[in-house]
Amino acid sequence: xxxxxxxxxxxxxxxxxxxxxxxxxxxxxxxxxxxxxxxxxxxxxxxxxxxxxxxxxxxxxxxxxxxxxxxxxxxxxxxxxxxxxxxxxxxxxxxxxxxxxxxxxxxxxxxxxxxxxxxxxxxxxxxxxxxxxxxxxxxxxxxxxxxxxxxxxxxxxxxxxxxxxxxxxxxxxxxxxxxxxxxxxxxxxxxxxxxxxxxxxxxxxxxxxxxxxxxxxxxxxxxxxxxxxxxxxxxxxxxxxxxxxxxxxxxxxxxxxxxxxxxxxxxxxxxxxxxxxxxxxxxxxxxxxxxxxxxxxxxxxxxxxxxxxxxxxxxxxxxxxxxxxxxxxxxxxxxxxxxxxxxxxxxxxxxxxxxxxxxxxxxxxxxxxxxxxxxxxxxxxxxxxxxxxx
Ligand code: W6P
Numbered sequence: 001x002x003x004x005x006x007x008x009x010x011x012x013x014x015x016x017x018x019x020x021x022x023x024x025x026x027x028x029x030x031x032x033x034x035x036x037x038x039x040x041x042x043x044x045x046x047x048x049x050x051x052x053x054x055x056x057x058x059x060x061x062x063x064x065x066x067x068x069x070x071x072x073x074x075x076x077x078x079x080x081x082x083x084x085x086x087x088x089x090x091x092x093x094x095x096x097x098x099x100x101x102x103x104x105x106x107x108x109x110x111x112x113x114x115x116x117x118x119x120x121x122x123x124x125x126x127x128x129x130x131x132x133x134x135x136x137x138x139x140x141x142x143x144x145x146x147x148x149x150x151x152x153x154x155x156x157x158x159x160x161x162x163x164x165x166x167x168x169x170x171x172x173x174x175x176x177x178x179x180x181x182x183x184x185x186x187x188x189x190x191x192x193x194x195x196x197x198x199x200x201x202x203x204x205x206x207x208x209x210x211x212x213x214x215x216x217x218x219x220x221x222x223x224x225x226x227x228x229x230x231x232x233x234x235x236x237x238x239x240x241x242x243x244x245x246x247x248x249x250x251x252x253x254x255x256x257x258x259x260x261x262x263x264x265x266x267x268x269x270x271x272x273x274x275x276x277x278x279x280x281x282x283x284x285x286x287x288x289x290x291x292x293x294x295x296x297x298x299x300x301x302x303x304x305x306x307x308x309x310x311x312x313x314x315x316x317x318x319x320x321x322x323x324x325x326x327x328x329x330x331x332x333x334x335x336x337x338x339x340x341x342x343x344x345x346x347x348x349x350x351x352x353x354x355x356x357x358x359x360x361x362x363x364x365x366x367x368x369x370x371x372x373x374x375x376x377x378x379x380x381x382x383x384x385x386x387x388x389x390x
Pocket of ligand 1: 336
């Protein structure tokens with residue numbers, strides 16, 4: 001088919017990762033035509049690379065209705081963009097392109113939920129073996145990373161060229177060249193505390209510490225990404241503290257956030273005294289299969305937990321890794337948990353981390369899990385317990 005040929009064609013190219021510095025430089029020189037020429041190739045390349053992987057998913061999963069819906073949306077969006085492949089560049093073309101990008105962004109708003117629904121459909125209808133689970137974990141990390149990157153490109157183009165110019169705004173697209181880390185920490189804390197207060201009628205305080213500089217720690221970054229990670233971590237820490245200390249406690253140990261400016265990284269460390277997590281459970285916090293539970297119905301507000309270990313943690317880690325940072329958890333069971341967000345301090349080192357479709361990635365879906373070459377006699381019921389509070 002024609003779409004098949006186009007997918008084959010565009011998936012031969014590797015995506016071109018951009019650094020935050022390149023996003024900034026591009027935004028400052030701001031030529032809509034150049035951006036259009038870049039995106040009409042780069043977006044189909046990124047779409048095709050991940051669409052090829054959708055087709056390698058375990059058949060059981062591919063047959064799930066929600067996965068079909070997701071795939072169809074990608075096909076539609078891919079077709080809409082390659083319409084621009086050979087058109088002449090006029091003002092009208094550029095306007096149409098912006099409109100197409102907005103339409104695509106809206107179409108894909110709920111993809112994370114729809115995909116999660118597909119996982120539920122699979123769990124409800126099949127026994128999922130370790131092999132399948134492994135493929136799904138591998139795929140979803142790559143799929144969601146691809147999605148983050150495509151939305152970043154679309155946001156930059158539509159913010160720079162699609163709307164009204166705003167001379168008072170220091171942002172370049174969705175990037176803040178003077179992003180004040182502690183402001184984002186406080187913002188995320190306040191919003192998580194609001195949920196915590198609603199749910200538990202109390203909340204732990206926040207103590208912020210800043211190291212090694214006198215002025216506020218600033219970073220060139222996408223504030224919404226940082227907010228997303230910190231909001232998620234705050235919700236998890238708050239829940240841990242409230243559940244560990246009990247809702248009737250007289251006081252709660254505060255959450256401590258330390259922000260450190262290093263040469264290579266800026267670190268944001270969040271420490272809670274929420275009793276920690278058993279070591280055996282740590283890996284599951286980042287596994288999609290264990291974090292997929294039916295959404296509590298929206299009508300019953302009382303069943304909505306503060307943090308359900310949904311996809312919050314794995315997605316937050318992807319946001320951190322997207323620009324070559326990371327998100328790491330370290331727990332002392334019986335005491336508390338430290339979560340560290342690492343961000344690249346230098347914008348020219350903050351390159352997009354993008355999945356590439358190639359022989360190695362396709363082989364992953366076909367290769368069976370290696371047989372254990374270390375004894376394992378943990379006999380741990382935690383290993384099969386679902387972490388979700390569903
Ligand atoms: C916990 C569990 C957790 C997950 C993520 C971040 C913080 C915490 N604290 O007890």
